[in-house]
Amino acid sequence: MHSTPPASSPRGVLPVTRRTRWQLSLLAGLTLTVATACGDDDEEPPPPTPTPTTPTYEATIRRTAHGIPHIQAKDMGSLGYGQGYAFAKDHVCILAEQILKVKGERARYFGPGDGQSIAGSDFTYRLLDLPSRARKSFPDQPAELQALLKGYAAGFNRYLSETPAANLPQPCKGADWVQPINETDLLAYHISVGLAASSYQLILAMAAAQPPTAGAGGLGVPPPGSFKFTRPDAQQVGSNGWALGKDKSANGRGMVVANPHFPWEGELKLWESHLTVPGELNVYGVGLMGVPAVLIGFNENVAWTHTFSSGQRMTMYRLPLVKDKPTTYLYEGQERQMTPHKISILVKLPEGSTTNVTRTMYTSHYGPMFVIPRQPGMSDAVAKVGAMEWTQEYAYSFRDANIDNTQLMAQFLGMDKARSLQEFKDVYNRVQGIPWVNTMAADPQGNTWYTDATPTPNLSAEARSAWLAAVAGGDPQIATFAQQQSLVLLDGSKAMNEWQNEAGARSPGIVPFSKVPQLDRTDFVFNANDSYWLANPLQPLTGFSPMHGRESVGQSLRTRMNAKLLMEVREDGASGADGKFTPTELENAILSNRSMSAELLYADVVQRCQGKTTATYNRTNNATIPPTTETVTVNIKPACDALAGWNQRFDVDSVGAVVWREFAGTASGLTHATGSPLYAVPFDPTKPLETPNTLAPASTTGNQDHVLTRLAQATDALNRAGVAVNSRLGDVQYTPRVRGQKIAIHGGTDVDGTANIVGYGSFKSTTDAADFTAPRGSILFNGRTGLTDAGYVINNGSSFIMAMNFTENGPKGRAVLTYSESSDPTSPYFADQTQLFSRKEWRPILFSEAEIAAATAEQMTISGN
Structure with missing residues (x-):
């Protein structure tokens, strides 16, 4: 139940609400005592007051700046109770709808959906039958994990019991589908989360499957043309992850940069928290929606981050x-x-x-x-x-490979509790529950470790x-x-x-942990969504199954930029002349917005367009059947002038960035180029980070330099989109997260080759009834760059950005959660960190008790059964 702060309470600090049920029972007993005291002396004495019941759960929630909850509890069940309650306050709509999704019950409340998408999803999830898998496996979960899940469900349900439907946040305000949950609902949802790199991407593809004799269409069967199967690209589920050891850190201790590129909307967002059970657990970081553990973060003994694996699930x-x-x-x-x-x-x-x-x-x-x-x-x-x-x-x-993965929570909880890097590794070997990510980890002694331990077909x-x-x-x-x-x-x-069974594997048919890619280093390990091959370019990993990823293949521009930032040693380089990172250098590097495509080609492109005024290209109109083309003459001088003054960064105030993006976006194969028409030197597997390179020369047989043709195409696309070639990037690249506002967003795309990636994606299953959906322009002018008639609308990309290091006084660091902590549009924590990110501002991570106590803005203790 809610408590109203007394007049003497400090503003924003809630009083404790301990043993609520006992307090009400005691009040009733006192009232009865007063009433009978005035009666006949011969009357029997009142019955004794019931003995207070010790609550099953008790947790204290302290929120510091930007709404970050620091949750302390007496045991794992109580920790779940505090998390469930605090999480519900921030994201109740999303988890409630996701539980319905996994049960196959959304069409009951929302109808069939456009193109039978919701009804089709219900049929598929009924076919997968994740709730039955959860019920069957729940008794086999560790006792502390069972308690954590039961507590989380109880805490979530307490929030619902205290919050009438009319008081729920938008967009589920007044919704009858927001309902209590239980522990197996959560476990079923966690299995679903584990399918993000596999079955999750085929939900409508399964719903649309029926024999050719079964007839066409019908409720729950997505008709042909109603959906298009596309795998999420690296811009939608990519990441950068760095773990630096004693040879690359200024203080000789471990450092970690987390930079997952994930959706800013829906169930794949991240929620930040600090979780403590004295003597058992003390971990800080972010977790997936509705998953009561930290996915990316640190404790006193190890820090880690993840990137989406390029291997097969x-x-x-x-x-x-x-x-x-x-x-x-x-x-x-x-x-x-x-x-x-x-x-x-x-x-x-x-x-x-x-x-x-x-x-x-x-x-x-x-x-x-x-x-x-x-x-x-x-x-x-x-x-x-x-x-x-x-x-x-x-x-x-x-x-x-993940349909039988019921170990996701056990994996995360084991990592969160690890007391050393070796113990952290042992969790991977023993549990094997990582669903779809590479891992980079570091410890206070300056050791680092990389693995792609995801479930892989054997x-x-x-x-x-x-x-x-x-x-x-x-x-x-x-x-x-x-x-x-x-x-x-x-x-x-x-x-x-068929998949081959092998001893030591978590489930039949997958590769055992002893045979997955792993690497220990004391300088660094990293990944930017290419395969395990170059986790450290000085010690390539080779000889693994292609199901884990490919070796000796062209690397993305982003992988090459990551490696350059980590390995360059020069006065003006990311780590300075000594090649060892300070915390400030680490932060500046990951948000430098340097462009790999520009560092490879920019100078020659500008030289080639100087002094030129017009150029022609053949514009294709795909709206006609068959497509038609026309030759268009374009004034390219303003675009060339904008490029000449560009600082080769994708910051909000960068002028010329939009021209470069559209120019680079005219070339197929640029991002993982082995033969892009822009390059003269092709990919060489013996020089994977240096090649391809060098701007291709002008054709000796054509009438026009291909650079000018592409610049004409880029200029025309910007003109048709209504974007001036001399626009600041932040004027046309923005998020509409706050209604009526355009929050400028820095960062690049895969064709730009920046480390910091932003873009527009649709990798989510939540509907508008559960979370905000950013409106996008109605006309897409360039699918490679995301240019629309509304500019570059951002709802995806860099999400939780953390730069931390171990010190003699424990872990220290700074972070920003780009889309902010809450999904409630009326919350002060709905877009506050989005504004920080727009300005490239970091906030301190508060981990020690002294730091938290000094900065607590809200506090409450909750208990219950």
């Missing part, structure tokens, strides 16, 4: 079908029946009533069936290569060789999806493509 299978039997496939020459699953959901109709909808979905022995539909205008011949449709000839299924050498041969050209469909979507498609009729 699933394999897809092409199943040859038996003639006239669209649900029967061939496996080693024998017929196998798909398994039918009759599933029912409730769907809200437009007039407000609900109807029960039932359909049959299918699985193979690998897993669910799915389709990747052809795009509009795609011919049958092209669809055989560029789509995965359920036809009379083939159907498609997949196997997910294919035989024969299967791997056959797949690589198919990618190299032996099978156009397999090659297309490997090159365009980084997906592994295998022949599902052959037993050789």
